[in-house]
Amino acid sequence: MKVNLFVSKDIKEAHADIHTNELTDNITKAIAILESDDSNDMLAVKNGSDIALLELGDIYMFRVEDKQVKVYTENSDYLIKKPLYQVEEDLDQSFVRISKTTIVNLKKIQRVAPSLKGMMFIELKNGLKDNISRKYLPEFKEALGL
Template sequence: MKVELFVSKDLEEPYAKIYTDVLTDNIQKAMALLEDNENVRENEERINENNSILAVKKGQNIVLLDFEDIFMIRVEDKQTKVFTEDMDYLVKKPLYQIEENLDSNFVRVSKSTIVNLRKIKRVAPSLKGMMFIELKNGLKDNISRKYLHDFKNALNL
């Protein structure tokens, strides 16, 4: 999806036009979010308050992901990637900025990884006091000792 932004002081109120050949669920969500508010700034605040949607990129397309669809967010090769059940997406924000807007179902397990607690398949001991985590979609990572206490607290252990 190609996105263009025009800023003009001549406008009385912001408006958006969306051109598409197929009306997808994500486009309908975007339209609903834009129509629900008087301006884009209020819309961004509402998204952050609700903690329910994350805008990500796949190629030229912008996709709005529900938090419940996110399995893991991880920094790889200096890029922040968001993993769902069978796809991965890019997001331009650094991990700490994304973490600020996530709900309590997400917990940081290492310097470079945040996981959705609802998507965990198993947790097992690993090397040197670390724990190993496997998600329901097959993704694996280590829980570092630094974040192990917070992880256990998030699981009420």
């Protein structure tokens, strides 16, 4: 999908025009987001050549892999262009960094267990697993209220 953005100080109220040959689910979601004030609860991600809109509550994990940030949901994974530190700035307290390369949704944690050399192991409800590094462990425990 081609997207054009025009920024002008002469425009008093922002508006969007969508030109399409078919009303798809993604376009319907985009319209809902544009019309609502809750756009901070959504994240635009790449799904192949398409752009998908995800609700933050549906995201399990953000992880850097092969110099790209992957977004994991229950059954799928997507790519985003933002670096991990910028993603982290836009997230609410439901998300916490557990390592240099990973941010998880606290609401999607299945279990946490001790791991090697003072680290902890985390498993999410969709089966994803990762380690919580010692550096981020105090912040993780605080986020859990421990």
